[in-house]
Amino acid sequence: MNPPYLSVxxxxxxxxxxxxLFDISFDVRPGEVVTxxxxxxxxxxxxxxxxxxxxxxxxxxxxxxxxxxxxQPPHRIARQGLxxxxxxRQIFTELTVEENLVATSxxxxxxxxxxxxxxxxxxxxxxxxERRTNLGWQLSGGEQQMLAIGRALMTNPRxxxxxxxxxGLAPVVRDEIWRTLAxxxxxxxxxxxxxxxxxxxxxxxxxxxxIEKGRVVWQGDSQALRAQPAIIHQYLGV
Numbered sequence: 001m002n003p004p005y006l007s008v009x010x011x012x013x014x015x016x017x018x019x020x021l022f023d024i025s026f027d028v029r030p031g032e033v034v035t036x037x038x039x040x041x042x043x044x045x046x047x048x049x050x051x052x053x054x055x056x057x058x059x060x061x062x063x064x065x066x067x068x069x070x071x072q073p074p075h076r077i078a079r080q081g082l083x084x085x086x087x088x089r090q091i092f093t094e095l096t097v098e099e100n101l102v103a104t105s106x107x108x109x110x111x112x113x114x115x116x117x118x119x120x121x122x123x124x125x126x127x128x129x130e131r132r133t134n135l136g137w138q139l140s141g142g143e144q145q146m147l148a149i150g151r152a153l154m155t156n157p158r159x160x161x162x163x164x165x166x167x168g169l170a171p172v173v174r175d176e177i178w179r180t181l182a183x184x185x186x187x188x189x190x191x192x193x194x195x196x197x198x199x200x201x202x203x204x205x206x207x208x209x210x211i212e213k214g215r216v217v218w219q220g221d222s223q224a225l226r227a228q229p230a231i232i233h234q235y236l237g238v
Contacts, residue, residue, distance in 0.1 A: 003066075005030050005081075005190055006051075006159055010060035013050050019058065020046045022214040028159060031188040033181075035201045037236055038211040044194050045087060047211070048163050052084055053077050065158075079106070081158035087167070087194075089148040093136040097128050100136060100147055105154040114187075116153040124180070125150055142173030149180065159190040166195055178204065198236055202226060210235050 004027035011024040021043050028034045036044040049055035050070075051062060057070040064080045092100050101118055122129035125146045131139060139147065145166075152160050165181065166174040178200050184191065185204065195201060201208070202222045210218040210231065218231050225231060 002029050004028060004063075005065055006192075007063040008047070008051070008060070009063070011047065011050060011057060011062065012059035013046055013055055013057050015055075020214050021050070021058075024060070024211065024214070024216055026209045026216060026219065028190050028192060030158070031185075031190055032207065033185050033191045033193060033205040035205045035208045036192060036194050036211060037198070037201070037208055039236065042211045043214040044211055045163055046214075048084070048161055048192075048194070051077070051161065052082065078104075078155060078157075083152035083155045083157035083160045085145075085148045085152050085160065085162040085165070087163040089141075089144045091136045091139075091144050091147050091151065096133050096135055097139070097147055098132045100151055101128075101154050104151060106156055116156050118154070121150040121153055124153075124183075140173075142169050142176070145169060145173070145177060146180075149177075157189070159192065160184070161192040163194050164196075165193055166197065166200075198232060 006028040009025050011021050012019065013021040024043065024047055026034065036047060038044055046055065050057050053069065053072050053074045062069050064077070064082065067080070069077050069080065092103065095103065098118070101121060107115070127143060128146055128150055131143060136144065136147070166177050169177065181191065181193065181204055193201060193205065202225060205222060207219065207221050208225050209216055212235050217235060
């Protein structure tokens with residue numbers, strides 16, 4: 001079995017005097033899709049902020065390819081192969097589609113023909129090529145999400161994190177995003193996915209990490225989670 005590309009061990013974090021994460025531990029191996037599951041406010045997005053250096057860690061460690069990243073600024077962490085599709089997409093609304101894609105692009109010569117270039121992203125998302133001269137604010141929500149994914153791919157990451165992957169999108173667009181994530185999995189790109197659609201996640205992901213009140217309360221693969229509907233009801237039900 002390959003060693004983990006990302007390892008989170010005993011992560012603790014919070015905002016001011018309010019501690020939110022108390023003990024978060026999980027791994028992501030190369031090419032693996034892992035979900036972070038839980039109700040809103042349980043610590044999933046806070047975990048993501050810590051991974052990218054957007055929130056300082058109070059304890060524990062984060063290892064990327066065996067190297068500790070806690071305390072490093074986001075741009076240094078990104079250079080180690082992590083990319084994010086943030087909640088709310090956060091594209092540059094006053095830049096064109098093409099300007100958004102090239103603004104943070106990073107060449108990875110080692111990937112050869114499999115490197116993510118502008119033309120390869122356009123091939124992956126033909127709609128973006130059609131809209132390449134449009135400004136970000138002129139795009140639909142689905143197009144903005146495609147752009148956010150394309151922008152992340154242009155950094156040529158080894159692991160991509162999607163926070164609320166399909167939130168607020170029309171059903172037909174959601175289907176396209178799920179197909180996209182499945183294709184990226186076939187490409188061998190490791191992913192961390194946060195989303196509320198448990199059934200879709202069960203079909204996509206290799207493993208699941210359930211978070212409750214800042215602690216990991218369950219981990220396992222899709223087969224194990226399907227066999228324990230009480231876990232879904234207790235920790236994910238509304």
